[in-house]
Amino acid sequence: MKRILLFSLFIACILLLSSCAQSYYALSPEKTTYIASNNLNDINLHYRYDILNESGNRKLSKKEKKQNIKIVAVKIINNTDHIINIGNNAAFFSGNTLIYPMDAISIRNNIKQSVPSYLWYLLLSPLTFSFNGSDPAPIGLLLGPGIAGGNMLVAGTANKSFYNELTKYDILNRDIQVGETVYGIVGFRDLDYVPLSIRLIE
8 A cells, every 4th residue: 555655656746747837938039149130121130939948938839849830039120211010011921932920819829838737636636645554644635736726827827928928029010110120029830940031012
């Protein structure tokens, strides 16, 4: 019986260490070191892939790869003599192919942490523990709900912080004034690590 209990505790610890929710680490595109750039039509674009992974958001990064989405930090400088607007008179291109960024809600919904998935920790609720023949203590009644609730809170808070930053740095349909520099976070579906540019469109 003691061996079964110890084995169960060992398995529980392994699951806890590998499946916990993760806090969100800000991407902060204005602080990013950009390693690629393109300059077309006097629109200067600096960009960087893999910002979720590099900022420590490993759970979101895994979902990003699973959903075949690329989250990209961008820095845009408008050196033209008129206002540009991504989605109106300017657009992202990969080579000569026009590519469409995802909106913030779609990005969040596709790669956010799953909050309900942590309810499975409630299965630990029946767990008891006895020491040197003492009466079994129902530690699972605290352990199960405590771990489930804690992870759900962390995941929910992380998802909210992620969406808030996506919204803060949403550059779609935003007017970029002459000479202005803006920072953004964009997402593309089914895109490889390809060179990006922003071009004027009719």
